[in-house]
Each structure stands twice: as structure tokens, then as C-alpha cells.
Amino acid sequence: MNAFAAGFRKNRTKIWVGAVTLLLVFYLVVSLQRSLLLLADSNLTAKAIGAAYLVLPIVGAWALIRELMFGARTEQMAKVLEAEGGLPVDDLPRTPGGRIVRAAADAEFEKYRGEAEAAPEDWRSWFRLSCAYDAAGDRKRARASMRDAVKLFTAAS
Numbered sequence: 001m002n003a004f005a006a007g008f009r010k011n012r013t014k015i016w017v018g019a020v021t022l023l024l025v026f027y028l029v030v031s032l033q034r035s036l037l038l039l040a041d042s043n044l045t046a047k048a049i050g051a052a053y054l055v056l057p058i059v060g061a062w063a064l065i066r067e068l069m070f071g072a073r074t075e076q077m078a079k080v081l082e083a084e085g086g087l088p089v090d091d092l093p094r095t096p097g098g099r100i101v102r103a104a105a106d107a108e109f110e111k112y113r114g115e116a117e118a119a120p121e122d123w124r125s126w127f128r129l130s131c132a133y134d135a136a137g138d139r140k141r142a143r144a145s146m147r148d149a150v151k152l153f154t155a156a157s
Contacts, residue, residue: 017071024064028057073150077127086124088112088131105136116145123152 031053038050081087092108093101112132116125126149133142 017068021064021068024060028060028064031060032057070147070150073153074146077123077149077153081124081127084124086128088128090135092135100135100137102136105132108132109136121152123149123156126152 035050035053035057038046038053041047041050078087092104095101109129109132112125112129116129119125126145130142130145130149133139133145
């Protein structure tokens with residue numbers, strides 16, 4: 001395998017995030033340009049639509065920045081845990097289709113939930129709980145737990 005393929009495989013997620021980010025930025029710039037054109041029109045209805053349309057790039061930019069910062073913090077926390085040897089090991093049994101066996105994930109989840117309850121101010125326990133939620137298929141709670149971990153990590157830094 002050549003160096004390019006190895007680099008691509010290692011950074012595949014970052015490349016896709018970069019591509020989607022570029023597409024979203026393009027969309028936001030076009031939306032902003034269109035809203036400014038509508039605001040410059042003499043028709044009152046066009047001005048109202050332009051003002052309403054101006055909200056899209058503002059909210060989109062806010063969401064993009066928030067998600068990129070969330071991803072960067074998550075990666076930063078993972079590197080700290082990896083250096084400390086505290087990352088959860090992904091050794092759960094899988095189905096032939098590659099999905100984690102739910103019963104095994106639920107059993108593993110209880111371990112990390114207990115850890116988070118015992119140390120509610122430790123970002124590491126919330127990070128691991130987030131990974132357990134993710135393995136159990138509960139993406140909403142996984143994200144909420146990771147947000148808690150980010151808050152604690154940021155406060156500790």
C-alpha cells in the first residue's frame with residue numbers, strides 16, 4: 001500500500017468532514033449573496049424574503065462552527081485518553097453483518113454508567129459512557145454524554 005492510500009485511510013473522516021464543510025460554506029455564501037440581492041430590491045415583499053433568507057447563513061455558520069469545535073474537542077479528549085491508556089477497548093462481539101451484539105453492549109454499558117455515577121465530575125467517565133451509549137445504539141444519549149464530557153474537559157483545561 002502506498003503512502004497516499006495509507007494517509008487517506010487514516011484521515012478518511014477528516015477528509016469527508018472537510019468536503020462537507022466546503023459544500024456547506026459554499027451554500028452559506030450563495031445564500032448570503034441571494035439574501036443581499038433580495039434586500040437590495042425595491043419590492044417590499046422581496047426585502048422581507050431577503051431578511052428572512054438572511055437567517056439561514058447565520059444559523060448555518062453558527063451550527064457549523066459549533067459542530068467543528070465539538071469534533072475538535074472530542075478528538076483532543078480521545079488523544080488524552082489514549083495517552084493515558086484510558087480509551088475503552090472495542091472488543092464487543094459482533095453479528096456476521098458487523099453490528100455489535102446488543103446484549104454485550106448493554107452489559108458493557110452498565111459498567112461505564114456506574115463509573116460515571118461514581119465520578120460525575122470526571123470528563124473521562126462521561127467520555128467512556130458516551131462510547132458505551134454509542135455501542136448500545138443510543139446516539140442521542142451518546143451525544144449528550146459527550147457534550148457533558150466536553151464541558152467538564154473545557155472547565156478542567
